[in-house]
Amino acid sequence: MTVPALQFADDEELGRVASVDTSRVAVDVTNSVLLTRIGIGQLVAIQGSTEREYLIAITERVNRSIREELPTVDELQEGEALLSIVHTDLLQAVLIGTYRTVDGTKSNTFKRGADSFPQIDRSCFVIDGANLQRFMGILGAGLEPHERLKLGVFVADRTAEAIVSGDKLFQRHAAILGSTGSGKSWLVALILERAAKLRFPNIIVFDMHGEYAPLANRSIGGFADRYRIAGPGDLEKPGEEVLFLPYWLLNRDEMLSMILDRSDQNAPNQASRFTLHVRGLKGATLEGNMRSTVKKTFTVDSPIPYSITKLVELLQTDNTTKGMGKNGPVKGEWEDKLTRFLSRLEAKIDDRRYGFMFSPPPDAQTYEWLSKQAIRLLRAGDGSGIKIIDFSEVPADILPIVTGTLARLLYDIQFWMSSSSRTPVTLLCDEAHLYLPIRDDADVVQRQALGSFERIAKEGRKYGVSLMVVSQRPSDVSRTILSQCNNFLALRLTNETDQGVIRRLMPDSLSGMTSILPLLDTGEALLLGDAVLMPARIKLDAPVVAPDSATRDFWKEWGARQPDEKAISAAVECLRSQTRASQ
Numbered sequence: 001m002t003v004p005a006l007q008f009a010d011d012e013e014l015g016r017v018a019s020v021d022t023s024r025v026a027v028d029v030t031n032s033v034l035l036t037r038i039g040i041g042q043l044v045a046i047q048g049s050t051e052r053e054y055l056i057a058i059t060e061r062v063n064r065s066i067r068e069e070l071p072t073v074d075e076l077q078e079g080e081a082l083l084s085i086v087h088t089d090l091l092q093a094v095l096i097g098t099y100r101t102v103d104g105t106k107s108n109t110f111k112r113g114a115d116s117f118p119q120i121d122r123s124c125f126v127i128d129g130a131n132l133q134r135f136m137g138i139l140g141a142g143l144e145p146h147e148r149l150k151l152g153v154f155v156a157d158r159t160a161e162a163i164v165s166g167d168k169l170f171q172r173h174a175a176i177l178g179s180t181g182s183g184k185s186w187l188v189a190l191i192l193e194r195a196a197k198l199r200f201p202n203i204i205v206f207d208m209h210g211e212y213a214p215l216a217n218r219s220i221g222g223f224a225d226r227y228r229i230a231g232p233g234d235l236e237k238p239g240e241e242v243l244f245l246p247y248w249l250l251n252r253d254e255m256l257s258m259i260l261d262r263s264d265q266n267a268p269n270q271a272s273r274f275t276l277h278v279r280g281l282k283g284a285t286l287e288g289n290m291r292s293t294v295k296k297t298f299t300v301d302s303p304i305p306y307s308i309t310k311l312v313e314l315l316q317t318d319n320t321t322k323g324m325g326k327n328g329p330v331k332g333e334w335e336d337k338l339t340r341f342l343s344r345l346e347a348k349i350d351d352r353r354y355g356f357m358f359s360p361p362p363d364a365q366t367y368e369w370l371s372k373q374a375i376r377l378l379r380a381g382d383g384s385g386i387k388i389i390d391f392s393e394v395p396a397d398i399l400p401i402v403t404g405t406l407a408r409l410l411y412d413i414q415f416w417m418s419s420s421s422r423t424p425v426t427l428l429c430d431e432a433h434l435y436l437p438i439r440d441d442a443d444v445v446q447r448q449a450l451g452s453f454e455r456i457a458k459e460g461r462k463y464g465v466s467l468m469v470v471s472q473r474p475s476d477v478s479r480t481i482l483s484q485c486n487n488f489l490a491l492r493l494t495n496e497t498d499q500g501v502i503r504r505l506m507p508d509s510l511s512g513m514t515s516i517l518p519l520l521d522t523g524e525a526l527l528l529g530d531a532v533l534m535p536a537r538i539k540l541d542a543p544v545v546a547p548d549s550a551t552r553d554f555w556k557e558w559g560a561r562q563p564d565e566k567a568i569s570a571a572v573e574c575l576r577s578q579t580r581a582s583q
Contacts (some may be wrong), residue, residue, distance in 0.1 A: 004101045005108045005134040006045055006054055008125045014038075015091065017046060017122045023507075025057055027124045029089035034126055038062055041516065041537065043127040043135070043156070044093055046118045052101040055114050056127075057093035058535065060512045064089050091124075094510060096534050099135070108138050112533050136160030139533050149194055149531075151187075151489075152540040155524065162527065162538040166194075169487050169531035170426050171461060175469045177502065178491025183523040184470055185211055187489060188428065189543035191468075192386050196223035201385035202423060203468075204377060204410065206403055208431040210392040211549040221545050224386035229402055230356035231393035233579025243389065244360040245405055247308055249370075251301035252278070254405060257448045259344045270341040273334060277314045281306035289367045303409070305365045308349060308358060315342055353395050353578065356402070374413050378425060393579070400435040400442075404449025411456050414463045424464040427456070432469045433476040441476075450478060457484040474501040487529030492520040510535055 015029035025046065029035050038044075038059055045054040069086045095114045103109040127135055136154050140163030149166035153159070178184045188205075192215060195201040205212055205224075216226035228234075230242045238244070247255065255278075256271055264270070282304040286295040298304060319338040322329040349358045363369055377387060394402050407427055414422060429436065435449060442450055456465050457480060469485060471477050475497040482505060493499050494517075503514045506528060513526065513535060520526065520537070528535045 005138055006099060006101075006125075006127065006131050008045070008131070012125055014044065014124045014126050015089070017118050017120055017124060018090070020117050020120070022117075023095055024060075025055075025093055025095060025118055027091040027093065029091055032087075032089060035062065035064075035089050035091075037128060038091065038126060041156070041513070043132065044091070045099065045125045045127050045131075047122045047124075048098065048118070049116055054099045054125075055095055055116075055118050056097045056099055056110070056534070057095045058513070059091060059093045061092040062089075063092070094512070096510075108134075109142070110135075110138055110533055132157050133159055139163070139536075149191075150541070151190065151525075151527070152538045155537040155539055158539065162532075162536065164527065164531040166531075168529075170466050170468070171424070172486035172530050173457060173461075173467045173469075173484050174487040174489065174529070174531075175471075175474070175482060175485040176489045176491070177471055177474045177493065177498070178525070179494050179498075180472050181522065182472075182491035182493075182520070183525070183540060184472065184491060185547040185549040186523065186543055187491070187525065187540055188212070188430065188470060189215060189545065189547045190541055192224065192428075193543050193545065196383075196386050198385070200380040200423070202378065202380045202425040203386050203428055204425065205386070205388045205428045206406075206430055207388050207390050208392065208399075208434060209549075210390045211547045212388045212430075213390065214545055214548050215386070216388055217545075223383060223545075224388050225384050226388045226390065228390040229394050231579050232352040232355055233577055235352065235355040235359050238361060243373075244356050244364050245402060245409075246305070246360040246364050247357045248282075248305050249303050249409055250357075250401075250405055251408075254401070254408075254448045257444045258401065259341065259348060261340065261344070262444070264340055266337040266340070269334065269337045273315060273318050273338060274311075274341070275300055277311055278306065281310055281314075285367065291367070303370055303412075305367060305369070307365075312342065312345065312349075315345075353398065356394075374409075377410065378413065380423070396434070398445075400446045400449035403429075403435045404452045407449075407456060408452035411452065411460060411463070411465050414460075414465050417463075422464045424466065426466045426468055428468040428470065429453070430470045432471040432481075433473040436469070436478045436481055437476060438478055439480070454478060454480045457481045474498050477501075485529075487531045488527075490514075490517055490526045490528070491524065492522070493517040 014031050014034045015027045017025055018028040019026040040059055042059040044057050044059060046057060048055050064087055066085060066087045097110055097112045098115055099110045101108065136157045137160050140148060140161065143163060143165055147165050147167050148163050149169060150161055150163050152162045154162050176184055176187055189212065192203060195203055213226060214220065214222060215224045216222045227241050227243045230238055230244050234242045252275060256274065260267055260271055279300040282298065282302065283295055285304050285306055286298065315338050318334040319336060319342060321332045321335060323332040324330065348354050391399060391402065410425065410427065414425065436453055437446055437450065439447065439450060453467065457467055460466055467481065469477065469481060474482065482501065488502065488505065490502055493502065499514050499517050502517065506514065516537065517526065523540045525538055525540060526535065527538050
């Protein structure tokens with residue numbers, strides 16, 4: 001026989017429904033003793049249309065009003081004051097779902113949303129004690145074993161595991177938002193750790209500060225593969241872990257955003273000659289590799305290797321070639337119109353910071369190189385499903401170009417892959433505010449990169465690509481990307497502007513829950529979205545392998561540890577050489 005998860009005695013009634021609107025309910029509290037056990041965020045149950053049904057709500061306000069009232073003649077006794085003090089207790093709660101003892105062939109079920117609204121004068125009860133323990137236990141019980149993702153325990157009942165739907169968390173985009181030191185990196189490490197236990201996980205982490213390097217250390221239980229974007233010190237002898245993103249991977253608009261000055265009166269001519277020559281050089285590569293079928297349909301944006309040196313030579317020829325008139329040589333059609341364009345292009349080629357793009361190794365100029373790199377980044381199985389890409393040595397001014405190009409390349413590969421062969425991949429964007437800014441604040445280069453991520457946010461789900469955005473400043477992150485996220489793990493946020501972003505992204509009925517964001521402890525999060533049946537405050541589990549992002553104990557270290565002068569000198573040399581190799 002089914003034992004109901006919620007069992008209430010008559011003397012446990014908190015009060016009765018006094019008013020109802022589309023999302024909120026007000027309860028006239030008659031049991032003042034029970035009222036003292038209620039806090040903001042407390043769950044309450046309201047009798048539904050049948051005895052087997054309760055509407056579940058979250059308390060958002062508790063109010064007691066006091067007034068003076070004349071007693072009746074029967075109540076008035078000799079010597080008493082003519083006025084008596086009367087208090088009225090009211091509770092306001094937000095409706096979030098429906099619990100049923102029996103629902104068809106199922107028992108003890110909870111579903112999001114209310115099928116009906118509570119009726120006036122219906123009984124209301126506090127969900128606590130054994131009722132709370134049993135109720136929290138059923139929230140993740142309906143998920144299949146392969147879909148369960150455990151993140152921690154519920155703060156309301158720490159004996160109940162906080163389990164979310166792994167499918168819904170990843171397939172509909174997610175955002176992890178919290179102030180510095182609130183536990184974001186631990187949460188990311190925990191999710192990666194859980195995913196690594198699957199047979200074929202596929203998550204690519206954009207690591208901005210190198211803090212997830214321990215997750216790739218197999219000697220301490222690491223489970224990931226780690227790569228680095230090539231820095232200036234990697235150009236001569238790159239290691240196996242070094243990644244290059246050759247210039248020919250950039251599409252026309254991305255390339256021009258770096259080297260074309262739109263304010264130049266010759267900008268249209270410069271863009272025209274660049275486009276013509278790049279297309280011609282890519283066509284020549286296809287001819288040399290006997291790719292006649294591809295040559296019939298390729299475009300200037302197709303990722304096909306070509307020589308940047310030959311491109312410069314062709315542009316210089318255009319810029320210096322004279323025209324022929326009736327009386328001899330005259331100024332050429334393109335003469336002197338490409339000078340500034342060429343100087344900007346050559347400056348980028350000579351800048352070693354752009355070496356990962358303009359100075360790739362010889363094999364990166366071969367036709368087969370791209371397929372090998374794609375397999376390297378999108379493979380899964382045998383412990384290679386979690387890939388951490390370290391961007392810490394990439395200069396901040398070109399960071400959007402690097403991240404945007406890589407994201408677009410991965411998305412394009414998924415887009416053009418046969419749907420029957422496609423497997424899902426998630427891009428985890430750490431410190432997203434650094435390269436996914438609000439569009440109005442972005443420059444030309446940033447907008448090109450931003451466009452790639454916004455396209456993934458809007459269309460990626462159809463092609464098996466999702467985003468997990470991590471940021472300590474949600475107010476600085478693209479509104480388009482955040483608005484497409486259907487799941488939020490909000491850790492402590494103390495800034496009012498950042499809280500406002502979360503508030504605007506939530507349904508109006510739940511916006512009041514953001515008031516607890518500044519009060520969350522380190523390692524606590526407010527979980528909202530499709531991946532969980534009801535909004536909940538959870539205490540996160542600690543990852544087995546912690547990221548290298550622990551807060552330093554300033555006062556303690558100042559009292560016990562002296563700065564290392566040799567390390568300071570070595571760091572100066574690293575700064576000059578733009579590489580950590582000398583360490």
